[in-house]
Amino acid sequence: MVTPFLPDDEKIPAIREALPSTAAGIYLNTGTAGPLPRETAHAMAEAEAWDLRTGRADLNFYKDSVERKAEARASIAAVLGTDPSHMALTHATTDGMNVATWAVDWRAGDVAVTTNLEHPGGLGPLWAVRERYGVELKIADIGMGADPANVLATFDRAIVPGTRLVSLSHVTWATGACLPIREIAELAHSRGALVAIDGAQAVGAIPVAVEELGADFYAVPGQKWLLGPEGMGAVYCADSVLDRPRLAFAGYSSFESMDLAAEAKLWPDARRFEGVGFHGPSVLGFARSVAWLSMFVGWQWIHDRIARMAGETAAMLADAPGVEVLTPRENMAGLVTFRIAGWKSTSALRELSQRTLCIARTIPPLDAIRISVGFFNTDGELRRFRDGVALVAETTPETIPHRAHIEVLRGGVD
Ligand SMILES: Cc1ncc(COP(=O)(O)O)c(C=O)c1O
Structure with a gap:
């Protein structure tokens, strides 16, 4: 230990x-995938073995899975300095960036702003809304050095009237430049746009106090600097985006209750964005890696x-x-x-x-x-x-x- x-x-x-x-x-x-802690691998193997022996169908399995998800949300919330109610589990950073991008009720001619150094995990959903709705995608050229003053001046020019979303990385995958998120978020909000941040190369590598950054969404992977399994991640959702449903997809886990007539009560917190199920051992592994880093390192x-x-x-x-x-x-x-x-x-x-x-x-x-x-x-x-x-x-x-x-x-x- x-x-x-x-x-x-x-x-x-x-x-x-x-x-x-x-x-x-x-x-x-x-930056692609971190080394898995032995302890995480053991915990996942034990969970797999338990599932193999006992099946995955009795009520206790379900109760366990609810607890595991709560534990995973709480561990990543602690790393980001926020309350677990702001965290939804996802399957990857890309998943979180999709949650964020599809949270806007796009109309043709709306504008989305991003940078010239984005990963397809954030660019992909922007491409999709451009093709689907005729959104105008403005790509701010922030230069290789991403000098903070230049970056801000570039965003100042790019965030034009009609901008609904500003979507960018905290740390760019290509050059490793760390971008001035708080200032960009302030600018975007002052012009009425939501802010989605791709935190894939930030969380676990640098301190991230997510509430201070001021973004509406902040997407996190499990498998990179948090040393977790693949297929897991999380997305921070600020109060500002829980005012309306904003769901791109939904299912059993999005709702506190639902009847056969689809009369439903959405979870009041970020859980509403967890419409699709998770692989139980991976949820456990994600929480274990984060806890190992937090407690033992x-x-x-x-x-x-x-x-x-x-x-x-x-x-x-x-x-x-x-x-x-x-x-x-x-x-x-x-x-x-x-x-x-x-x-x-x-x-x-x-x-x-x-x-x-x-x-x-x-x-x-x-x-x-x-x-x-x-x-x-x-x-x-x-x-x-x-x-x-x-x-x-x-x-x-x-x-x-x-x-x-x-x-x-x-x-x-x-
Ligand atoms: C900045 C950035 N965003 C998104 C991704 C995609 O991550 P994920 O596989 O968790 O969706 C990566 C790396 O693969 C990345 O470096």
Whole structure:
């Protein structure tokens, strides 16, 4: 068991032991999916085994599932600093962004505003309402560096009369820039628009006090920086969006009661957005991962460590000749995106994976490599990764030496 009170030299090995896949390579892709805690995997396996033995049909199963969902909402609400009544469980960030985008009663000619650095998880629903209703989609070009003053000026121009929704990421998936959500939300609200935030690369990596941000919806994934299972997430819904039904889809779980004539009482809180059922062991796993991070690792420590190590990694990479860091260092979270001169990102990442055993990804629209710096990474891993990048950057695909270097770059134990 890890405890928040251990000194780092004991705590980090204990954390890595509790996250077995950190031994699979230099784990630098939490932005896609984080390492699952052993404890979460065990809890899910036990739940599966229980379901197998006892069936899933008696009343106790149902009561348990209601409790598990309440526990999951409460754990993510605590991380975001809000009340569980504001949280609806979802199956992914994308699910939450759909809940938010379809909450507007769109009419042809309405305007939705977003940025040029959005993930399809947020862009997809905007595309759908554009095609379905003839909504005008304005894409604010916030520039690669996403300088907060420029970003605000860009939104000021983009949020024109008729704007019903402003939808954007807290931290962009492509460059890792952290956007000034509170100020954008104020601007959008002053012009009568709702605000939907994609928090996929923020929650778990940086502190998120969701009520202070002022968004109407804030979508969260389970599987990334919260180290939960896939197929789970949550969406924060402010009081401002509980005034009308605003449901894109509904079902048994959306209602406190319903009769055969469809006379129904909607849940007064965010549960109304949970129209579709969930895989019980995954609900349990989501809550367990969040609780493990909260109780046995500690949020302040996690956020401080990610901020320090991601900042240092960006600086180390920027110092390597031939490396261009695209992530703005003054407003970043846990992602670092960079290019290596003379290399296509896919070829460079192939070399890096083979030479350093890193697990990372490319960002195809930018032809860049993205790494996610986790609290479980070690300084030694990040230096080894930097050495690998420096080696690739010193060479070209034609001149890079044959892979005899792999042993050198793997180095010893940290
Ligand atoms: C900013 C952002 N939004 C949305 C997504 C999609 O997440 P999910 O699979 O939870 O829908 C991702 C990553 O996959 C992302 O980085």
